[in-house]
Amino acid sequence: MIRVIAIRCGFVAALALSVLILFSTSAVSFGAPRTPQAADSSKTWVAPDPATIPAGPLGDSIRLGIQVFNETPKYAERYVGNKLSCTHCHIDGGTVSKGMPMVGLPGIFPMYRDREKSVITFEERIQQCFQRSETGHRLPNDGPEMTGLVAYAQWLSKDQVTGRPFPGRGLVELPELNGDAAKGSEIYTEQCAVCHGADGAGKLPVAPALWGPNSYSDGAGMNQIAKMAAFVQHNMPQNQPDSLTPQEAYDVATYIHSKPHTVFVMKDHM
Ligand code: HEC
Ligand code: HEC
Structure with a gap:
């Protein structure tokens, strides 16, 4: 979270590149325990404390989901064709506003999608990123990797209001311009x-x-x-x-x- 707070708030000029690289190689960098908040402002949102991951099989599934998210080619090897992990695009373990966060997503799927012209589930949306962004393959919806990813997103969203999109969800659009x-x-x-x-x-x-x-x-x-x-x-x-x-x-x-x-x-x- 140090990285989220420091970098996303723009106080980074003073940070040496080496420090950044250090953070970039760590998995989700959760900070010290804090009180989770229901987010109405994404700026004040903090990821839930890892200590709130339950003991037992559900906790194991969430932890596997974190590993799959942060090191996809390693923990979902059979389903990945390139060297990208989810967190390379869904910033900091999917916890950053405007960085395509996972927070709140389980509560807004199933949803209608124009590309497919149909209503799709959360699992189906994840499959699409495996196929297109990971240049990989569909994985079993009830297998450990998919279950872990969904359990992780659900845990990240545990203090969110069901049905309400997280502020800074997805990609915040820019005006349409022509690039050179x-x-x-x-x-x-x-x-x-x-x-x-x-x-x-x-x-x-x-x-x-x-x-x-x-x-x-x-x-x-x-x-x-x-x-x-x-x-x-x-x-x-x-x-x-x-x-x-x-x-x-x-x-x-x-x-x-x-x-x-x-x-x-x-x-x-x-
Ligand atoms: C200080 C190192 C650094 C610099 C400089 C940097 N990036 Fe990145 N980039 C990263 C890291 C690390 C990630 C993975 C996500 C993360 O941890 O922030 C990433 C992810 C990305 C991704 C998504 C993942 C992918 O492989 O497609 C894109 C696109 C991207 N960067 C584009 C750019 C562009 C364009 C610039 C220059 C304007 C840039 N980056 C400058 C380190 C850097
Ligand atoms: C190369 C970058 C990239 C990688 C790697 C990637 N995604 Fe995505 N993902 C995207 C983009 C781009 C979108 C579309 C966001 C938008 O249009 O607002 C997206 C959308 C999503 C959505 C829907 C988000 C929403 O707000 O509706 C989910 C869920 C998702 N990705 C999960 C994953 C998972 C899980 C992985 C790893 C297995 C993954 N993605 C890997 C780029 C990526």
Whole structure:
């Protein structure tokens, strides 16, 4: 949580890169025990204290869910095709407003989705990220990995009001702009390559891949320029989020979009 509070509030200028890298390699960085709050403001929300994870099989399932979320290629190996973990996109274990949080999601599914033109369950939404964002495969809905992920999201949401979306859910949209890939290339070299590599292949455990075989597929939400721009604007550069203008976020997203991504063919991901 130190990282959430320090970085997301923007007091990071003084923090050395090495410190950031240290935090970035840790799993969900829960801080000292605090009182969980029902969130009406995402800024004051703190993740539940890990001490509230129950003992016994349910607690074991939640803990497995945390492991799957933070180290997906290791703990859900059979269902993942690249080197991305959920937490690489769903920031800090899915606990950060505007960083696609998991908080509150179990209480708002099933929901209607335009892409599928049907009502889908929470599990089905997770399957889609396995197929498209993890370039992997569907996993059994009643298997330990899926059950753990749902149990974890449920535990994160235990003080939320059912049916009410968490503030800063999903990607907070930016105005629609046209990105310039050439300008994006300069921004990338100056502000992103230090962590993600000039070749976009990432430098784990410092930072994940942005293109190439170890990144998301071209069927993933992150492959849409507007979505990536919104993600980047609020979450990147990791050591200085909210520092790019919306136009710069579009430029760099357009540049990354122009790079090769695994081609998504649904039948290969069932
Ligand atoms: C490459 C980045 C990426 C990775 C990796 C990824 N996701 Fe996602 N996920 C997204 C994007 C983008 C969205 C769409 C958010 C939006 O449109 O608001 C999303 C949406 C979701 C949603 C729906 C969120 C909502 O507010 O409705 C769930 C649930 C989800 N992902 C779970 C997971 C899980 C679990 C994993 C790991 C197995 C995972 N995702 C891995 C990028 C990713
Ligand atoms: C200080 C290191 C650092 C810098 C600089 C940085 N990132 Fe990241 N980036 C990360 C880390 C670490 C993650 C994984 C999520 C997290 O822990 O914050 C990440 C995740 C991402 C993701 C989602 C995961 C994926 O692989 O697709 C995107 C997209 C991204 N960064 C884009 C950028 C862009 C664009 C810039 C430059 C404007 C940038 N990053 C600068 C460290 C960095």
